Amino acid sequence: MKQLFKPLDYFFVLRPTLFYPVWTVFLAGFFVQNKYGVAANNSAASHHFLGTNGIAFIWVGLFLTMLMGAVFILNQIMDRKTDNKNQKLFLIAHGYLTPKSAFIESAALIAIAVIFAFIFSIKMGFLFLGILILTGWLYSFEPFKLKDRPLLGLVANGLGALLIFFGGWMIRGVLTQESIIYSIPYVCSVAAVYLLTTLPDVEGDASTQKQTFGVKFGFKTTVYFALFFEVVALVLSFFSKDELMFYPALFSLPFFIWASITLKMIEVQRAVKYSILLLTFTICIKWITIYSNAAFSFKYAYFFLLMGVYFLSKIYYKVRFGLTYPSLSV
Template sequence: MADMQNSEPAPENMKSFSVKLQRLAYKLDLVFILRPTLFFPVWTIYAAGYFTGQHFFGDMAIMDRSIGKLWPVVIGAALTLLMGSVFIINQIVDAAIDRQNKKLFLIANGHVSEKAARIEAFVLAVVAIGVAFLHSLPSGVIFIVIFLVTGVFYSMPPFKWKDKALRGLLLNALGALTIFVAGWQTGTVLIVDVWVYTIPYVAAVSAVYVYTTLLDVKGDAQYRKATFAVDFGTNLTITVGAAFGVFSFVSGWLLKDPLIFYPALFAAPIFIIAVFRHSRKNVDRAIKYPILFLALAICYLLPAFFVLVLFTFYFAKFYYYYRFGLNYPKFEAD
């Protein structure tokens, strides 16, 4: 006790260092409420749209604008901001439930205030849509549709279709479709039949989405969320997800699209195993690996994408470990 009474106050430079650390932590919190690890599938589908357009209609490529080949990168960055805004909205809407379930705690636990989060979401969305319109009218319209589908209708009341089985599935499919088209039209002229080339990618995303509803089926049922797994049960959900996964492979083969065919080929056995061996680990693999396989295919075409994904992954890992002591994110199945 005497030692505590006789101890000297912390030096001013230590106090200043502590304040700087707190400010840095808050700035990083403002970055990570965007949930950067969720950008992996967004970037992957966007890049897939770009490369698919180039593969099938490279002779119709658009490279005559003022900054030419930089537009796909610029629009990709704008899409990142837009989806960051969407992910913030999702956390704001679910803050009370996340607080009770002890998950997604940055907003739920007050590390970032809801007011600050709302302002950030608004600014990000406005900037992203503005950049899209600078590129072209179609880009701007596509961005607005993406925001409405993945943000407003998916998360916000009175809609909140993420809590509805078929409507949640529909919005995820539409989200994948519009993000794919956003990537396509940054380098290739939009054609009427573009939706045909989205089919295997939409099927792959739908397969993964259906499986994600299995992860918190008890909690969703408790809060009366009529998600796919809650409404249709584990067996049918796993079967439907596997059917989407196999359909992605078949449609990729029929379209002669190697970018999705090979990842879907490698992913198909994972879905089939999940059908015959119901376990959390098999479901987790079916969620993580299909997009990972497609991302690796993108990395083959664009090695810089590997650097981006790796940096984001380990930066997030560093942040969550030193900020909260969490081992997140991780590729291995739980």
């Protein structure tokens, strides 16, 4: 049975559960622009055949997913020694896939995604290139390796969220001061979660001379800064009247507060998991609400996608490696 699932290694090396925050921020950009922005004649999709049938965001989202999956592969290739020490992301680190085959897969996905983006629009093409350069090259490769730098790693994750939000916004709108204002709460939310994700890997990262935020500043400072960014996300989304971010941030805040009080790793992990879950759930509800009059298959398409990735992942990891992953429990 395990061998039957082996070809799926090439799919799961993309880390599909990490698509949740990518899809969430991308769709937030699209939904927020539709609510607060004005569709512009010179937007990315306005003169493109995909922009006339209401599904342009699906095509862009699909190829953004391919791009980010490729980026996640590159990150694993460069991090395979650390991942081995931290006992995580073992498809490449433990040799189930060779770095060469993983790199070829990544290169193919990048080529397809970027070419499509330029076909869609010049602006979207350059945005995809920006995402690739920042989250792929600058983040993972020498001499930059922003992921191993405490402050620059934080900035890179925030900017990555900003660019992905812009990707959703640009489907029907153009980038203005307004788009930046509405993106900041999402940038802060991603920054808060990113900071906490550096903590479980502190020991392994330190042993390989990686200077992440958690390694550099320690457990307590990292948790406090994460709480700060979460509060900023909540306050800014309140004043911008963005309920897509406000309610998830509001209900996530107690987890961040409790983590900062107890200073326990399990509470840190709970804050990470449930904050992502709440924002993902909110975007899913928004999709269903917006497309309430659409066909059943489209109305619940995003819900089915989320559930499909979740349960397929559980089956794959249980059959292939005997692991219970992903899990909603901490």
